[in-house]
Amino acid sequence: MKRWMVRFAENVDAIVPLVLGIAVSVLSLLDLVSAHLVENSILVVIAVLSFALLRDRWNEDATDQNLRGTLAATLSLINDLQGKLALISRLEQSTRSMHVTVQGLASIRTLKGADIDWAFRAARKHTDRWMFKGGTGTYTRAVTLPVCAEIARRERRALTMRLEILDPTNEALCEQYARYRTSVASGPDGTGEFWTTDRTRKESFATILAACWHQQGLSQILDIGVGLTSTVSTFRFDLSANQIIITQDDGPAVMISDESPLYDGYATELRTSFTQARRVPLESALRFHLSGRPTCSEVRALFVGLQIDLPEEYGEDDLEQIIEKAVHAKNPYGDPEFGEPE
Numbered sequence: 001m002k003r004w005m006v007r008f009a010e011n012v013d014a015i016v017p018l019v020l021g022i023a024v025s026v027l028s029l030l031d032l033v034s035a036h037l038v039e040n041s042i043l044v045v046i047a048v049l050s051f052a053l054l055r056d057r058w059n060e061d062a063t064d065q066n067l068r069g070t071l072a073a074t075l076s077l078i079n080d081l082q083g084k085l086a087l088i089s090r091l092e093q094s095t096r097s098m099h100v101t102v103q104g105l106a107s108i109r110t111l112k113g114a115d116i117d118w119a120f121r122a123a124r125k126h127t128d129r130w131m132f133k134g135g136t137g138t139y140t141r142a143v144t145l146p147v148c149a150e151i152a153r154r155e156r157r158a159l160t161m162r163l164e165i166l167d168p169t170n171e172a173l174c175e176q177y178a179r180y181r182t183s184v185a186s187g188p189d190g191t192g193e194f195w196t197t198d199r200t201r202k203e204s205f206a207t208i209l210a211a212c213w214h215q216q217g218l219s220q221i222l223d224i225g226v227g228l229t230s231t232v233s234t235f236r237f238d239l240s241a242n243q244i245i246i247t248q249d250d251g252p253a254v255m256i257s258d259e260s261p262l263y264d265g266y267a268t269e270l271r272t273s274f275t276q277a278r279r280v281p282l283e284s285a286l287r288f289h290l291s292g293r294p295t296c297s298e299v300r301a302l303f304v305g306l307q308i309d310l311p312e313e314y315g316e317d318d319l320e321q322i323i324e325k326a327v328h329a330k331n332p333y334g335d336p337e338f339g340e341p342e
Helices: 002-010 012-029 035-106 114-124 138-155 171-184 197-217 261-276 296-305 316-327
Strands: 108-111 129-133 159-166 222-229 236-239 243-247 253-257
Touching: 108 114, 114 138, 114 243, 114 253, 129 138, 129 261, 138 159, 138 197, 159 171, 159 197, 159 261, 171 197, 197 222, 197 296, 197 316, 222 261, 236 261, 243 261, 253 261, 296 316
Parallel strands: 129 159, 159 222
Antiparallel strands: 108 253, 129 236, 236 243, 243 253
């Protein structure tokens, strides 16, 4: 009953004219009312309907105004939201830039003391490539080359090495390098030797011999190349598959991981520099037999085949020194104190 009363109240402006019209029509048919009353009733019905129409229009206008107000508020809210989204986008870009910066800083480390040795051990572990650019490659010949070759042999995988060292046939260049080394450290290094022009030349000759010797023993897995440079660098670069280590005498080292964009930049620089160096035709070395400990005659024949002139004054003792440096090289930084990283 309540529901019907509610509906009646909501539609009274339509129900009243309807009932009135029906009632007047019935009474008119029964001749119970006069024609004048019928006309007046019609006017009342029309008036009521007109009022209902006006009220609906008023309601529609009010609704339109409400809709326009709501739409304006919505558009204002959308504009505010767009501004906030733009701000959020800028904040996101700033956060991303900060993340890249932090990540870049985390991928570059300064190394000192024992950390340098540890970094080299980590770089050698499981790497399939190594690029070196520096002086005579003494540490590379004594540690990096034999260790990387042994790991590659044990794990039965290929190893690519590119070594860019001083040209030993350029005596003036070797003299300049020796003067530089003695200017930063006047005493002997871990091998017990002083840096002289003669030692510089023999160290480079020994690195060439060691490259040929190791390649001959591991020809199936080792791809090694040697380039001879005519410029002296005060830095040494060692690049493995996961990091590059930049060292200098009596100074801190820098380690850059492969997560840093600088890694690819240095890799490109080292490849470009190597292509500009004088290439040693190591493929020719395979034609010359080298014993477990090469003999002086084998070494002379090898360097003739490589088209690298040994000094005319070199006798048996000089060749023996080169052979010893190539086969049983000493670590110029002393004996390692830490084991390989797990």
